[in-house]
Amino acid sequence: MLRIGIIGCGYWGPNLVRDFSEIEDVEVTALCDSNPDRLNRFKRRYPGVRLNTAYTEILKSKTIDAVVIATPANTHYKLAKEALLAGKHVLVEKPMTYNVGEAEELIAVSKKQKKTLMVGHTFEFNPAVIRIKELIEAGELGKVYYITSRRLNLGKIREDINALWNLAPHDISILNFITGSMPLGVKAWGGSFLKQSHEDLAFINLAYPDNIIANVHVSWLDPLKVRDTVIVGSKKMVLYDDVDSEARIKIYDKGADKLGNDSSSGGFGEFQIKLRAGDLLIPKIDMTEPLKQECRHFADCILNNKSPKTDGENGLRVVKVLNAAHESLKKGGTEIEIS
């Protein structure tokens, strides 16, 4: 039996409480939030669960093996480090930390303490995203030319971090996951309209290996909820629309084929191009709730001594890209190399 304490019961924490409570071999023994009003909501629904306003009570507790951290991003490093040092396994929400050094330190501490460190990159547990990765790896899309990803809505406006750090971790984690790589360089541009301190909008251009171009557009100041990713390959094109529950993935047999040499070009290696617009396939996807899969995976890794799919290194790769994008944003779109 894995005994879990969850720190942070605001908007996202209750989803983690619900999903962990439904998993066999897991017992949610304590919940913590510095705001007592947030905790009171759980009294009736989870009567046996201990409620604490001080996270140190969770870390001291001998009846807790693992800690789940769903507090604002600027608290992740401190809470995750203290939890690991207290001998707890840790699942920390995205972004893992707010800078590269802190992420590296958490990895080192987890290794030293021999405790599991996992990051809540939920989309890597999303069956639609997993299907896209399989399509790319099987060569169904041909050579991937470019990928665009949009995460837009009106709200939720964060106080601690900008829209880049809050929203783009999902897109970067999806891109790294489906390409099986990380970008070599990034250019980001954005704007702070509501408060000078935080960008509400960012356009991020990423250069992935194998000449794959990617663009991420994130904003919490947009009229519509948009969460989509388009992958354009030489053979097929895919639209992943996370808001469309009827057709999360659409595979378009569309493209532009190169035919023989174009004689009108004087034979200088130019090809004739023929557009192709074939069938549209909407594959049936068993949408087992991604967050539930993530929670199950965390428990399975601890109970069966496995390495998490979204381990500290995975979280660090995302933080490295965000960090470089942030630097570019502050320098007005200068290209930043990612080591």
Ligand SMILES: NC(=O)c1ccc[n+]([C@@H]2O[C@H](COP(=O)([O-])OP(=O)(O)OC[C@H]3O[C@@H](n4cnc5c(N)ncnc54)[C@H](O)[C@@H]3O)[C@@H](O)[C@H]2O)c1
């Ligand atoms: N994986 C996902 O899809 C997903 C979705 C939404 C949010 N998140 C992440 O979850 C985290 C929380 O986001 P949210 O929207 O729930 O924020 P929120 O502000 O609604 O909730 C955070 C809660 O943490 C509490 N808190 C803050 N500091 C604390 C401390 N030191 N000790 C105890 N409690 C503390 C606050 O009182 C608040 O109730 C963020 O890191 C966010 O990026 C992930």
